[in-house]
Amino acid sequence: xxxxxxxxxxxxxxxxxRSLKSDEVEQIAARFKAAVDRSPILRAFGVQVRNLxxxxxxxxxxxxVGRPEETSSYGRITPLKMxxxxxxxxxxxxxxxxxxxxxxxxxxxxKLVASDTKGTFHGLGALDTSLRHAVKAxxxxxxxxxxxxxxxxxxxxxxxxxxxxxxxxxxxxxHVIAQPSGWYSCHRTPQIVEFSDEKTxxxxxxxxxxxxxxxxxxxxxxxxxxxxxGAYTIRPNQSQNIAMAEAWLAKRNWTSWR
Numbered sequence: 168x169x170x171x172x173x174x175x176x177x178x179x180x181x182x183x184x185r186s187l188k189s190d191e192v193e194q195i196a197a198r199f200k201a202a203v204d205r206s207p208i209l210r211a212f213g214v215q216v217r218n219l220x221x222x223x224x225x226x227x228x229x230x231x232v233g234r235p236e237e238t239s240s241y242g243r244i245t246p247l248k249m250x251x252x253x254x255x256x257x258x259x260x261x262x263x264x265x266x267x268x269x270x271x272x273x274x275x276x277x278k279l280v281a282s283d284t285k286g287t288f289h290g291l292g293a294l295d296t297s298l299r300h301a302v303k304a305x306x307x308x309x310x311x312x313x314x315x316x317x318x319x320x321x322x323x324x325x326x327x328x329x330x331x332x333x334x335x336x337x338x339x340x341x342h343v344i345a346q347p348s349g350w351y352s353c354h355r356t357p358q359i360v361e362f363s364d365e366k367t368x369x370x371x372x373x374x375x376x377x378x379x380x381x382x383x384x385x386x387x388x389x390x391x392x393x394x395x396x397g398a399y400t401i402r403p404n405q406s407q408n409i410a411m412a413e414a415w416l417a418k419r420n421w422t423s424w425r
Contacts (some may be wrong), residue, residue: 182255185246187221195246195254199223201326202277207298208249208291209281209343221246223254225280230342241288243321244276251296251388257285284328286351291344297335318359329357329371337366339389339396346398347373347387355384367391368409388412392421399423 187195199216203209213228214261217240225242228235233278245255256276260266268287269279284292301309310321311332318332319325333339345351355373362369367390386406388399390413400423405415416422 198273206281290351
């Protein structure tokens with residue numbers, strides 16, 4: 168005799184949205200703009216807050232240099248009836264679906280977006296924090312040095328994340344570091360595996376674990392050509408080192424894999 172286990176899944180009740188008056192919309196939008204302006208990362212992506220039917224949407228420019236006209240909604244904020252004055256932040260999930268991230272004031276929600284380190288929005292939260300410190304110190308980039316197998320801040324000795332290293336040590340622009348955005352959104356973890364002495368080539372491996380414990384991922388070559396940085400995804404069997412990856416890219420006329 169086989170026993171059947173029954174699962175009674177109950178979908179959580181969705182919080183009720185609150186309609187806003189025009190003056191409320193203006194006040195909340197102004198608070199969102201002020202919070203966005205305080206974040207170096209969000210400013211770099213030209214994030215704008217758009218109001219539509221009592222909701223707010225975060226509009227991103229993922230490539231403000233190469234494709235400044237292209238924007239996408241990557242965050243939805245809904246005013247709630249209860250608790251009063253609270254807003255709900257959601258991120259895109261699947262096709263035409265949204266996933267709950269958190270609730271709070273406009274300032275709290277923008278802080279959640281700016282400090283994201285997993286890739287739900289951008290994955291550059293550690294870099295956002297370090298850039299705020301750089302602004303206070305009157306610097307564009309903080310001094311970073313390479314010690315054996317890691318990168319650390321010269322002043323404090325604190326370890327740098329991959330994103331911080333790419334910006335402060337190698338000099339990559341923020342919008343290039345955020346690529347490939349699809350891998351960040353899948354919460355893949357980047358790791359620098361090789362870089363050139365001239366600091367114009369950086370090979371980064373992005374990995375994640377399956378539920379069964381298997382490792383999978385991909386490789387991206389950050390490369391400076393004609394005084395401009397680019398991010399190139401590399402075919403797995405051509406990603407052993409920088410020389411192999413660059414030779415493969417040259418044969419493809421500098422076209423990324425997939």
